[in-house]
Amino acid sequence: MTEGNFVDYVKVYATSGKGGKGSVHLHREKFITKGGPDGGDGGRGGHVIARGNKNRWTLVNFRYKRHFKSSHGEHGSKNRSSGADGQDMYMDVPLGTVIRDYETKEILFEITEEGQEEILLPGGMGGRGNWHFRSPTNQTPRYAQPGVEGREGEFILELKVLADVGLVGFPNAGKSTLLSVLTSAKPKIADYEFTTLKPNLGIVEYRDFKSFVMADIPGIIEGAAEGKGLGHYFLRHIERNAALLFLIPADSNDISKEYEILLDELRRYNAELLDKDRLVVISKSDMLDDELMDEMRVELDKDFKDTPYMFISSVAQQGLVELKDRLWTLINE
Numbered sequence: 001m002t003e004g005n006f007v008d009y010v011k012v013y014a015t016s017g018k019g020g021k022g023s024v025h026l027h028r029e030k031f032i033t034k035g036g037p038d039g040g041d042g043g044r045g046g047h048v049i050a051r052g053n054k055n056r057w058t059l060v061n062f063r064y065k066r067h068f069k070s071s072h073g074e075h076g077s078k079n080r081s082s083g084a085d086g087q088d089m090y091m092d093v094p095l096g097t098v099i100r101d102y103e104t105k106e107i108l109f110e111i112t113e114e115g116q117e118e119i120l121l122p123g124g125m126g127g128r129g130n131w132h133f134r135s136p137t138n139q140t141p142r143y144a145q146p147g148v149e150g151r152e153g154e155f156i157l158e159l160k161v162l163a164d165v166g167l168v169g170f171p172n173a174g175k176s177t178l179l180s181v182l183t184s185a186k187p188k189i190a191d192y193e194f195t196t197l198k199p200n201l202g203i204v205e206y207r208d209f210k211s212f213v214m215a216d217i218p219g220i221i222e223g224a225a226e227g228k229g230l231g232h233y234f235l236r237h238i239e240r241n242a243a244l245l246f247l248i249p250a251d252s253n254d255i256s257k258e259y260e261i262l263l264d265e266l267r268r269y270n271a272e273l274l275d276k277d278r279l280v281v282i283s284k285s286d287m288l289d290d291e292l293m294d295e296m297r298v299e300l301d302k303d304f305k306d307t308p309y310m311f312i313s314s315v316a317q318q319g320l321v322e323l324k325d326r327l328w329t330l331i332n333e
Contacts, residue, residue, distance in 0.1 A: 017045030046070025
């Protein structure tokens with residue numbers, strides 16, 4: 001999946017169908033000249049419905065189609081025949097999509113399950129035919145209800161990536177490299193910051209034909225919770241991950257301080273993120289010899305008393321099997 005096709009924020013315009021008119025027909029047939037009212041009801045206008053689709057991974061389809069309009073209900077007819085309901089318009093969205101009202105920014109609902117359907121805009125009710133308005137004092141009503149107008153509105157679709165494991169770290173920490181080694185994903189990799197501008201997803205194959213989904217989130221910088229850098233644009237994707245993998249390079253000036261900055265950004269954005277299971281991974285450890293690694297462990301044991309950590313190297317393929325084991329245990333506990 002290329003970065004250009006990863007669309008996670010779009011605005012759409014939707015219109016539901018108008019209800020059909022009720023009929024004012026009066027029954028007529030041979031030998032019955034005054035059969036009374038028999039006008040049927042108008043059909044309901046079509047709804048606009050958001051539907052969860054597990055085969056959709058991004059909102060890229062809405063880049064090319066942003067207007068959604070359902071059809072109108074048909075009018076009632078004679079013999080108390082009701083008009084057909086308008087055809088509903090379905091908007092298939094990926095799981096993890098949040099739908100907001102564009103004007104108020106209020107969250108209307110979230111789509112998190114396959115096949116979940118939520119009515120975004122209800123269709124207008126059909127009008128009642130003159131059959132309903134007959135009475136002893138008005139046996140031939142020559143009026144019926146018009147159909148109710150449909151509704152219209154603008155909405156924001158916002159995707160929060162659903163993944164088992166989310167990669168968290170500063171820019172250029174090696175997240176994309178790790179994702180490319182553990183999965184068949186092909187994220188952009190380069191030796192400069194902010195190579196990754198949008199989340200990348202990959203499926204990690206585990207033993208016994210099991211697998212889990214890993215998401216490479218764009219790098220966090222200090223002040224991201226206030227919108228600095230890419231800010232909230234990527235922090236929202238971390239909310240839906242089952243577990244968080246903090247990636248810190250071995251050549252960092254202060255591993256513990258880097259970890260605390262990352263934690264603080266998550267805390268300031270949404271304190272509930274700290275309730276997720278997490279694992280700290282020291283990447284690029286192929287540049288460390290055994291003696292230096294032992295010295296680092298002494299310091300890390302003091303700083304990470306309650307948080308598990310481990311050393312890996314994506315390039316040298318060191319510690320990756322153990323990493324997958326620990327992640328599988330983490331997300332299935």
